[in-house]
Amino acid sequence: MKKWVLPSLAGLVFYSCGSTKALVTADRTPIRTTMDLKNVVDDKVMVSVDPGAFTTNDVSFLIPKTVPGTYSTDNYGKYIVDLKALDYDGNELAVTKSDDNTWNITDGKNLDKVTYYVNDTYDTESNTEDAVFSPAGTNILKDKNFMLNLHGFVGYFKGLQEVPYEIEISVPENLEPTTTLIMKEVTDEETGKDTFLASRYFEVIDNPILYAEPNTETFKLNDIEVKLSVYSPNDVYKASDLKEKMEKMMTAQKAFLGDVNSTKNYDILLYLSTMDSTDASGFGALEHHTSTTVVLPEAMPKDRLEQAMIDVVSHEFFHTVTPLNVHSKEVQYFDFNDPKMSRHLWMYEGTTEYFANLFQVQQGLIDETEFYQRMMDKITNSKAYDDALSFTTMSQNILENPYKENYANVYEKGALINMVLDIELRQLSNGEKGVLWLMKELSKKYGQDTPFEDDQLIDEIVAMTYPEIRTFFDEHVIGDKPIAYSAYLAKVGLKIESAEKQTGYFLDGEVPFIDIDPTNNNAVFIRKGIPLTSFFLDLGAENGDVIKSINGTLITLETMRPIIGQSFGWSPDTEIIMTVQRGDDEVKLEGKVGTPMLQAKTIVPVMNIAPKEAQLRAAWLKS
Numbered sequence: 001m002k003k004w005v006l007p008s009l010a011g012l013v014f015y016s017c018g019s020t021k022a023l024v025t026a027d028r029t030p031i032r033t034t035m036d037l038k039n040v041v042d043d044k045v046m047v048s049v050d051p052g053a054f055t056t057n058d059v060s061f062l063i064p065k066t067v068p069g070t071y072s073t074d075n076y077g078k079y080i081v082d083l084k085a086l087d088y089d090g091n092e093l094a095v096t097k098s099d100d101n102t103w104n105i106t107d108g109k110n111l112d113k114v115t116y117y118v119n120d121t122y123d124t125e126s127n128t129e130d131a132v133f134s135p136a137g138t139n140i141l142k143d144k145n146f147m148l149n150l151h152g153f154v155g156y157f158k159g160l161q162e163v164p165y166e167i168e169i170s171v172p173e174n175l176e177p178t179t180t181l182i183m184k185e186v187t188d189e190e191t192g193k194d195t196f197l198a199s200r201y202f203e204v205i206d207n208p209i210l211y212a213e214p215n216t217e218t219f220k221l222n223d224i225e226v227k228l229s230v231y232s233p234n235d236v237y238k239a240s241d242l243k244e245k246m247e248k249m250m251t252a253q254k255a256f257l258g259d260v261n262s263t264k265n266y267d268i269l270l271y272l273s274t275m276d277s278t279d280a281s282g283f284g285a286l287e288h289h290t291s292t293t294v295v296l297p298e299a300m301p302k303d304r305l306e307q308a309m310i311d312v313v314s315h316e317f318f319h320t321v322t323p324l325n326v327h328s329k330e331v332q333y334f335d336f337n338d339p340k341m342s343r344h345l346w347m348y349e350g351t352t353e354y355f356a357n358l359f360q361v362q363q364g365l366i367d368e369t370e371f372y373q374r375m376m377d378k379i380t381n382s383k384a385y386d387d388a389l390s391f392t393t394m395s396q397n398i399l400e401n402p403y404k405e406n407y408a409n410v411y412e413k414g415a416l417i418n419m420v421l422d423i424e425l426r427q428l429s430n431g432e433k434g435v436l437w438l439m440k441e442l443s444k445k446y447g448q449d450t451p452f453e454d455d456q457l458i459d460e461i462v463a464m465t466y467p468e469i470r471t472f473f474d475e476h477v478i479g480d481k482p483i484a485y486s487a488y489l490a491k492v493g494l495k496i497e498s499a500e501k502q503t504g505y506f507l508d509g510e511v512p513f514i515d516i517d518p519t520n521n522n523a524v525f526i527r528k529g530i531p532l533t534s535f536f537l538d539l540g541a542e543n544g545d546v547i548k549s550i551n552g553t554l555i556t557l558e559t560m561r562p563i564i565g566q567s568f569g570w571s572p573d574t575e576i577i578m579t580v581q582r583g584d585d586e587v588k589l590e591g592k593v594g595t596p597m598l599q600a601k602t603i604v605p606v607m608n609i610a611p612k613e614a615q616l617r618a619a620w621l622k623s
């Protein structure tokens with residue numbers, strides 16, 4: 001998973017059963033699922049899930065509480081309404097609910113199927129606390145778009161997670177699916193039904209479907225076929241607008257990885273949000289074995305959208321290495337309703353995010369200066385979280401506080417742990433081995449279907465590498481000792497110093513300059529205790545100013561979001577009038593927005609670098 005921009009503001013058709021089926025027991029019969037996207041009722045979709053016959057009376061039907069990759073408790077069962085259990089004559093059986101996601105049927109032997117209506121998550125995200133992260137969420141927009149993250153639509157019967165599924169979807173004529181789910185060969189053009197097959201429940205949720213009017217492009221990376229599908233509600237973007245940059249970026253990824261990943265297909269499902277109050281508001285992406293779902297604002301100018309796609313999709317594609325090919329038993333046998341979390345987020349998210357930056361400098365998509373700036377931003381951003389927190393302890397308890405509120409640090413410090421480990425490994429191996437080598441070795445040994453023991457991975461890495469690596473893990477990954485980055489950077493002839501850099505109007509990368517005050521009607525204010533940019537300083541704004549209006553628009557959390565979206569398109573000559581509340585005074589600030597600059601720390605090469613350090617840096621960034 002990868003969150004992008006605004007994360008801190010986010011707080012801010014019946015199938016009738018023949019009588020013969022009763023002869024086949026539930027654990028051997030494919031689970032027939034139907035979804036009706038043609039007849040959307042009150043913004044809800046009708047679903048029926050029809051298993052084989054049960055031989056026991058106690059039957060539970062579940063919708064996931066959480067899904068892999070999100071590291072959050074989302075209770076998708078909350079979006080299910082009017083669930084009915086029906087017997088073979090269509091009579092309703094008694095159903096009791098034991099929690100948000102579990103329905104119990106005591107007359108299981110007579111159960112034919114369950115039916116229910118599904119609400120989507122996008123409609124309510126912007127006013128729900130702890131909302132589902134949009135790339136894992138669902139959208140129902142009659143005749144226009146369906147974002148089918150199937151864990152939000154299709155449930156499972158307890159004990160039948162390993163039984164195959166057949167999913168039949170009735171679809172409006174104008175919409176086409178993009179998915180890596182296997183489509184049954186015969187599609188029924190007359191009835192407008194698409195039928196998909198999955199070998200087990202995990203495969204159902206690992207293959208989301210985007211239904212939209214056709215807007216797709218395909219390209220090849222050696223033997224991998226990539227499909228890019230775009231839903232752009234106001235027809236702002238075509239898949240062809242983004243194809244060239246995506247192809248160049250993923251070709252570089254493939255060159256970086258070599259033969260480590262083995263998928264034949266990879267689909268990119270891009271949903272562009274209008275940022276209205278009833279549309280998706282969580283930007284970023286979620287990984288799957290053969291696809292990724294991406295949600296970004298439609299208002300972004302093309303160059304910004306391309307850069308966001310490069311950062312987000314490269315991260316998700318690297319997930320094909322870990323956790324998808326290197327993971328523990330906790331991930332392999334994921335319990336959707338009572339998950340046990342692995343201790344290795346430093347690798348699942350950290351290595352992935354590190355590679356998503358490293359490959360760009362190694363393959364020449366960005367220069368070294370840009371790479372250093374990104375690592376410096378991660379060092380700065382990581383200080384907003386608890387720097388003295390064991391990463392393994394945090395990972396195992398990530399669904400609970402105080403660990404949950406430190407989750408986003410997996411993209412900051414998690415990546416830095418890998419940078420430091422990479423430098424350390426390069427030094428110990430005279431430049432030969434790094435984290436990429438390590439991940440290749442681990443994926444050779446394990447792979448998609450062979451999990452490792454969660455408590456033995458670090459011992460194994462030490463055994464594969466050097467004894468010094470144990471000290472590193474003991475202190476900075478298992479232990480809670482903050483990392484002295486300067487000491488590691490010195491090994492490759494780099495140092496940290498202060499300089500001016502260009503930044504955004506309201507965001508520095510992913511970190512906002514503004515925040516909301518829940519004790520003051522969610523007022524939007526300029527954060528206290530942070531260095532301000534030239535944009536704020538030239539206008540005369542101060543830390544703590546409450547923003548009352550911008551260019552005549554009264555500012556609330558809801559109205560601020562689209563303005564942030566627009567600000568990506570501002571030029572230095574754009575005029576702004578901003579009124580702020582400062583203590584008892586209302587102050588009118590006026591002027592050109594300019595190019596926002598910020599005094600910030602930066603990583604720079606040292607003068608007169610020693611040959612040994614120069615060689616190590618070249619091995620680290622260029623091999």
Ligand SMILES: [Zn+2]
Pocket residue numbers: 001002287315316319348349352
């Ligand atoms: Zn991720």
